[in-house]
Amino acid sequence: MSGNNKPLMIIGGGLAGCEAAWQAAIRGIPVELYEMRPKCSTGAHTGADLAELVCSNSLGSNLKDRASGVLKEELRLAGSLLVECAERAAVPAGNALAVDRKVFSAHIEQKLSEQANIKIIREEIQEIPADQTVIIASGPLSSPAISDEISRICGSDNLFFFDAIAPIIEYSSIDLDIAYTASRYNKNDEDEGDYINCPLSKEEYESFVNALTTAQRIPLKSFEDAIDSGVQAGKMSFFEGCLPVEILAGRSMQALAFGPMRPVGLIDPRTGKRPWAVLQLRQDNMSGSLYNMVGFQTNLLQKEQERVFRMIPGLENAQFVRFGQMHRNTYICAPSVLNASLQMIKNTSVFFAGQLCGVEGYMGNIAAGLLAGINASRYIQGKELLVLPDEMISGALFKYISSADAKNFQPMKANFGILPPLAAKTKSKRERYALYSRRALTKAEELFERE
Numbered sequence: 276m277s278g279n280n281k282p283l284m285i286i287g288g289g290l291a292g293c294e295a296a297w298q299a300a301i302r303g304i305p306v307e308l309y310e311m312r313p314k315c316s317t318g319a320h321t322g323a324d325l326a327e328l329v330c331s332n333s334l335g336s337n338l339k340d341r342a343s344g345v346l347k348e349e350l351r352l353a354g355s356l357l358v359e360c361a362e363r364a365a366v367p368a369g370n371a372l373a374v375d376r377k378v379f380s381a382h383i384e385q386k387l388s389e390q391a392n393i394k395i396i397r398e399e400i401q402e403i404p405a406d407q408t409v410i411i412a413s414g415p416l417s418s419p420a421i422s423d424e425i426s427r428i429c430g431s432d433n434l435f436f437f438d439a440i441a442p443i444i445e446y447s448s449i450d451l452d453i454a455y456t457a458s459r460y461n462k463n464d465e466d467e468g469d470y471i472n473c474p475l476s477k478e479e480y481e482s483f484v485n486a487l488t489t490a491q492r493i494p495l496k497s498f499e500d501a502i503d504s505g506v507q508a509g510k511m512s513f514f515e516g517c518l519p520v521e522i523l524a525g526r527s528m529q530a531l532a533f534g535p536m537r538p539v540g541l542i543d544p545r546t547g548k549r550p551w552a553v554l555q556l557r558q559d560n561m562s563g564s565l566y567n568m569v570g571f572q573t574n575l576l577q578k579e580q581e582r583v584f585r586m587i588p589g590l591e592n593a594q595f596v597r598f599g600q601m602h603r604n605t606y607i608c609a610p611s612v613l614n615a616s617l618q619m620i621k622n623t624s625v626f627f628a629g630q631l632c633g634v635e636g637y638m639g640n641i642a643a644g645l646l647a648g649i650n651a652s653r654y655i656q657g658k659e660l661l662v663l664p665d666e667m668i669s670g671a672l673f674k675y676i677s678s679a680d681a682k683n684f685q686p687m688k689a690n691f692g693i694l695p696p697l698a699a700k701t702k703s704k705r706e707r708y709a710l711y712s713r714r715a716l717t718k719a720e721e722l723f724e725r726e
Contacts, residue, residue, distance in 0.1 A: 283408050296387060308387065326357065330572070331441065332558075335372065349719040353645055363382050401424065412628040417605050422605060444566050448593050451471075455545065459540035473555075475536070475587065486583045488525045493575070493600075521573060532552045536552040538553040557569050573600075577595075580598050606631055607633065610676065615670075634688070636689060666714050672687060675687050
């Protein structure tokens with residue numbers, strides 16, 4: 276039990292912090308939600324909106340035979356505010372849930388502002404109080420001051436790696452005489468698809484890859500210098516789940532053609548044939564005036580992004596409203612610090628949520644915020660903390676980050692591979708995924724009906 280009557284302090288107004296604030300507030304807990312923007316910038320966010328999406332506007336698949344889709348359904352069953360707001364701000368994205376970033380943030384800020392138990396405070400927190408229940412959800416772009424505090428209470432150095440975001444292009448600058456609309460494996464001939472596809476021939480693709488891998492990049496040293504001298508840098512590397520496109524391309528000539536530029540299921544209607552490679556563009560706002568380059572996180576110099584990306588057919592005159600860029604990404608060594616309830620092992624009044632605790636992906640961040648908000652409320656109320664069944668995607672995710680090998684720990688995203696094995700043998704991957712999904716959602720329904 277917390278032992279004081281102070282409000283629950285939540286540090287960070289991102290996805291996890293906002294979800295945590297809502298879950299605690301609807302359980303009758305007074306909440307103070309601290310967001311340092313706009314007083315302190317992060318270098319990657321463009322404004323001061325709560326729950327601003329930085330890297331992509333897609334929250335992943337809605338399909339129940341995909342891990343992201345199952346996790347999303349678990350969160351719907353749990354009453355997630357952010358999933359509800361995402362659905363209200365949805366833009367066309369095939370079987371995925373993608374949102375208009377500004378509308379999404381606006382819905383969340385309105386709901387939190389109207390909730391009587393939540394007070395939003397625009398201020399940087401530099402110290403973690405010892406006499407108050409706290410959820411730390413300051414995210415991968417935590418300020419140097421709070422990063423120092425996290426390092427202090429965790430008893431070990433923070434871990435850093437570099438993350439990257441993809442460019443956004445004006446729709447009006449895309450040449451639709453070359454590019455075409457399609458989603459993978461459309462079965463309805465009348466459905467043109469929700470993605471814009473820029474097709475490349477073998478020669479065009481190889482020329483593009485050669486230009487990409489030899490283009491000038493922003494030196495990593497500049498990012499190291501940007502880290503406050505008071506924060507120990509620890510390990511700095513790229514996270515495999517969000518590699519800059521030029522790093523991936525440097526692994527082999529065909530790496531992109533089998534990765535973000537794979538053409539499978541994207542027949543060009545003008546030729547009736549599959550291109551050698553395809554760049555996909557996904558709608559980024561409700562009006563359809565902006566599109567982002569799917570899977571094209573980059574650390575190229577801005578002038579090089581213009582030069583190289585305009586080599587892609589259909590983007591010869593592309594106008595960039597946001598260039599790709601690198602940013603520092605911070606996370607704790609969760610297996611040494613947290614249990615599966617997201618409570619600190621040593622400092623029991625402190626909970627972690629979001630990417631900072633080692634979950635990867637928007638839905639993972641929201642799920643962590645939801646559980647942290649529930650459990651911080653239970654802690655304050657003197658109740659037993661909730662540990663989600665590991666048959667659920669969310670439960671398996673939190674079990675993984677709290678029990679993985681600490682020496683080689685890296686953030687984990689939702690996937691079926693972290694689930695416990697099925698009792699029954701299956702004949703195919705599709706059947707196995709369907710059984711995983713059914714088992715997970717049955718557990719979620721049972722749990723959240725009681726909760």
